[in-house]
Amino acid sequence: MSTKTLNHKAWWLVAPVVALVAFNAVIPLMAVVNYSVQETFGNNQFFFEGVKWFDAVLHSQRFRDALGRQLLFTAIILAIELPLGVAIALAMPRKGIGLSLCLVLMAMPLLIPWNVVGAMWNIFALPDIGLLGHGLNALGFDYNYTRQPGSAWFTLIAMDVWHWTSLVVLLAYAGLSAIPDAYYQAARIDGASRWAIFRHIQLPKMKRVLTIAVLLRFMDSFMIYTEAVVLTGGGPGNATTLLSIDLVKIALGQFDLGPAAAMSLIYFLIILLLSWLYYTVMTKDDES
Amino acid sequence: MKSRAITWLVPTIYIVFLMLPIYWLLNMSFKNTNEILGSFTLWPQTFTTENYRKIFTDPTWYNGYRNSLAYVLMNTVISVTVALPAAYAFSRYRFLGDKHLFFWLLSNRMAPPAVFALPFFQLYSAIGLFDTHVAVALAHCLFNIPLAVWILEGFMSGVPKELDETAFVDGYSFPRFFVRVFMPTIAAGIGVAAFFCFMFSWVELLLAKTLTSVVAKPIAATMTRTASTSGYELGLLAAAGALTIVPGAIVIYFVRNYIAKGFALGRV
Numbered sequence: 001m002s003t004k005t006l007n008h009k010a011w012w013l014v015a016p017v018v019a020l021v022a023f024n025a026v027i028p029l030m031a032v033v034n035y036s037v038q039e040t041f042g043n044n045q046f047f048f049e050g051v052k053w054f055d056a057v058l059h060s061q062r063f064r065d066a067l068g069r070q071l072l073f074t075a076i077i078l079a080i081e082l083p084l085g086v087a088i089a090l091a092m093p094r095k096g097i098g099l100s101l102c103l104v105l106m107a108m109p110l111l112i113p114w115n116v117v118g119a120m121w122n123i124f125a126l127p128d129i130g131l132l133g134h135g136l137n138a139l140g141f142d143y144n145y146t147r148q149p150g151s152a153w154f155t156l157i158a159m160d161v162w163h164w165t166s167l168v169v170l171l172a173y174a175g176l177s178a179i180p181d182a183y184y185q186a187a188r189i190d191g192a193s194r195w196a197i198f199r200h201i202q203l204p205k206m207k208r209v210l211t212i213a214v215l216l217r218f219m220d221s222f223m224i225y226t227e228a229v230v231l232t233g234g235g236p237g238n239a240t241t242l243l244s245i246d247l248v249k250i251a252l253g254q255f256d257l258g259p260a261a262a263m264s265l266i267y268f269l270i271i272l273l274l275s276w277l278y279y280t281v282m283t284k285d286d287e288s
Numbered sequence: 289m290k291s292r293a294i295t296w297l298v299p300t301i302y303i304v305f306l307m308l309p310i311y312w313l314l315n316m317s318f319k320n321t322n323e324i325l326g327s328f329t330l331w332p333q334t335f336t337t338e339n340y341r342k343i344f345t346d347p348t349w350y351n352g353y354r355n356s357l358a359y360v361l362m363n364t365v366i367s368v369t370v371a372l373p374a375a376y377a378f379s380r381y382r383f384l385g386d387k388h389l390f391f392w393l394l395s396n397r398m399a400p401p402a403v404f405a406l407p408f409f410q411l412y413s414a415i416g417l418f419d420t421h422v423a424v425a426l427a428h429c430l431f432n433i434p435l436a437v438w439i440l441e442g443f444m445s446g447v448p449k450e451l452d453e454t455a456f457v458d459g460y461s462f463p464r465f466f467v468r469v470f471m472p473t474i475a476a477g478i479g480v481a482a483f484f485c486f487m488f489s490w491v492e493l494l495l496a497k498t499l500t501s502v503v504a505k506p507i508a509a510t511m512t513r514t515a516s517t518s519g520y521e522l523g524l525l526a527a528a529g530a531l532t533i534v535p536g537a538i539v540i541y542f543v544r545n546y547i548a549k550g551f552a553l554g555r556v
Contacts, residue, residue, distance in 0.1 A: 004382045013377035014389065016370040017433055024430040025396050028407030091298035098296075103544050104537075105303050108310070111536025113491045113508045116529040123316055123526060124309040131312045134328050162306065169302075223400040226493050230512070244402040251406055264403035271398045 035261035053262035063263060065238070066246040067270075070222060073242060077160055077221045078214065084161070085168025085213070090202070092173055103173075106166040118230025121159040125231075132158075145232065149239035152232050156240055159231060160224070164217060171213045175206035211282045215275060222271055243267055310533070316526035324522050339527035349528065352507030355421065356490065357535065359504065362425035364485040367432040368440075368478060375440035376466070380449070393434040401494045404430070409498050423499045424506070428489045435488065436481045443477025476546050483543045490536060507532060 036053055057063050093099045109117070127133040127144045132155075136143040145151040179201065187197050225244040228234070234241035234249070241249075247267065251260035316324060317339050318332040343349040377383070378390060408427055409418070417423040451473065455465045471478065497509040511528050 004380060006383070007381040008383045010377035010381035010383040010386075013373040017374040017393070017437060018389070020366075020370060020426070020429050021393060021396060021433050024404075024408075024427060025399070027411055028404045029399075031407035031410065032403060088298055088302050091295050093295065093299070100544055102299050102303070104540050105306065107540045107544075108533070108537065109306060111487050111490065111533070111540060112529075113493060113532050115493045115508045115512060116532050119511065119525060119529055120309050120313045123522060124312045129324060129328055131308065131330075162309065165302075166306070219398050223398075223402070225400070225402050244400050247400075247402045248405070251402075257406075260406075264400075268399055268403055271400070272395060275398055 032261045032264050035257045036265055037258075039258055053258045054266070057259055057262045057266060062246070063266075066241055066243050069241065070243040073156070073224070074218060074221045076157055077164075078217055080157070080161055081165045081168050081217060082210070082213065085165050086172045086206070086210070088165070088169045089172035089176055090198070092169070094177075103170070106169055109163050109166055114226035115230050117159065117163050118227040121155065121162070121227075122231050125155045147236055149236060152236060152240050156228060156232060159227060160221065163227065164220070167216065168213045171209040172206055175209035176202060179205045211279075215279065218278070219271060219275060313526050313530050316522055317530045319523055321521065321523055336523075339523045340531075342524060343527055343531065349507075349510060352505060352510035353531070355500070355504050356496075356506040356508070359421040359424040359428070359496070359506070360486055360489040362421060363428045363432060363489045364482050366425060367429055367436045367485045368482050371433055371436035371440055371481065372471070372478070373466075375437045375444055376470070378437065378441045379444035380452070390437075393437060397431050397434050399430070401492070405494060405498045408495060412499055418499065419501045419503050421504045424496045424504065425489075427495050427499055428492060432485045432488055435484055439481045439484060440474070440477055443474045443480070447473055479543055480546045483539060483546075486539055487536065 037050060038048055039052075092102050112120070124130045125132045125145050127137055127146075133143055133145070142148075143151050143154075145155040183201050184197070187201060192200075223244060224242060225248065228240060228242055229245055229248075232240045234245045244267075247260060247263055250256050250263065315331060318335055318337070319329070320334055320336050320338065323329060323332065323334055378386065412418050412423045412427070417426070447470075451469065452465070455469050460469065493506070493508045496506045497512070500506065500509065507528065511525060
């Protein structure tokens with residue numbers, strides 16, 4: 001860090017980026033803030049309402065339920081995808097055609113448009129003609145994701161694991177491939193166990209990439225919308241209505257701009273705050 | 289030898305799990321509607337390419353692909369072009385507010401698109417860009433520019449500063465140095481950044497759908513319309529879905545050796 005020279009003219013190099021991102025971020029955000037403190041009865045007439053909407057959203061059972069479901073979903077996703085991703089990365093071939101094949105095939109789900117992911121799993125899980133649904137019912141399970149909340153949750157989580165575990169795999173693999181062979185040779189001479197190698201060599205080397213993995217998976221699973229809406233539409237009932245699904249229902253379905261805007265800001269702030277806290281805690285050791 | 293078998297087993301099972309839904313989509317896309325709704329078959333009994341033919345001959349379908357590719361390519365070019373000098377500034381200089389700026393850029397990656405959907409619609413309608421490729425390309429800059437800056441900064445920090453200094457001593461001007469010397473050095477990084485911009489613009493639908501209606505409608509939006517209005521044309525839907533996997537697969541193949549690196553070199 002200390003090798004960087006002080007040069008305020010560098011602002012000219014960042015100016016285009018700042019202009020473009022500010023255009024897309026600041027103006028819409030100000031619009032949201034605007035709506036969140038006003039009431040409208042149509043005809044483009046707005047009245048200042050202060051924090052009324054924030055108060056209403058924070059005290060509504062509906063918001064709390066959606067937030068609860070969202071937190072549960074994100075917790076399950078992180079608990080499954082991280083260990084699984086690391087385990088797969090550890091078992092991956094280190095070189096040759098096997099490695100290329102693994103990388104290309106594993107990255108596939110990441111490049112499929114999100115609504116296609118939803119549609120694909122929708123078809124895959126249909127109880128009568130989908131491979132997953134038909135298979136589960138043939139094995140004796142009573143499975144129907146459009147009727148049973150349990151099945152809907154199972155399908156939603158299976159879809160997200162299918163969609164995003166590869167991201168963790170790729171990151172963990174990148175961390176692993178940065179470990180010099182000499183480390184492993186030294187460990188072998190010391191007669192270190194497989195677990196000791198993982199605990200004292202591989203895990204510390206993966207710390208930085210895993211920090212990124214947790215951050216990305218937290219943010220993206222907290223913002224999940226398209227895949228879930230195409231798969232279950234938030235149903236059955238409200239069983240899988242996560243935060244962003246509820247938000248779009250209120251904003252574009254009911255056109256309740258005030259409550260929707262207040263909810264948007266609370267939602268954004270939750271993500272920002274949790275990410276910042278996590279990032280600060282995780283990088284505290286690096287600073288000193 | 290036992291551990292060797294496990295080494296192959298785990299990735300193989302995982303890849304089979306990844307391929308099953310994709311296989312099922314392909315399976316459906318080659319069936320006719322009667323077979324899909326009439327029975328459960330593991331592979332098409334009456335193999336048909338009718339679904340694909342429909343997509344390639346009906347302009348409402350194939351224009352969807354053209355629209356999607358148009359805004360994705362535009363966005364990739366814009367994002368990488370403006371991110372290059374910015375990433376250079378972050379990797380080489382300290383300047384007023386640099387750290388705050390970097391975090392602010394990344395914080396946009398944390399904004400749920402659902403939050404921005406409505407204001408984006410109003411903003412781009414107000415400046416007369418609604419339903420154009422440019423609108424979607426610009427809107428996707430919100431999350432792609434921070435990502436590109438982040439990745440490129442990681443790659444650039446890996447290049448020793450001596451390269452810059454030697455070039456300036458040799459009498460290179462800054463633009464000439466940047467284009468002739470520096471960019472070729474980080475070519476892999478530019479490739480990775482372009483890959484990620486392509487990827488996130490290609491898979492995003494909420495904003496793309498909000499900002500378009502007819503002329504610039506993305507393929508993904510055409511698919512949702514089919515699902516809701518013209519009944520249950522599963523075969524057609526499956527074929528359209530299968531075709532959206534193709535561009536991604538091609539792009540992955542080209543950057544396969546750098547994908548993993550791309551993530552790891554960036555800093556948060």
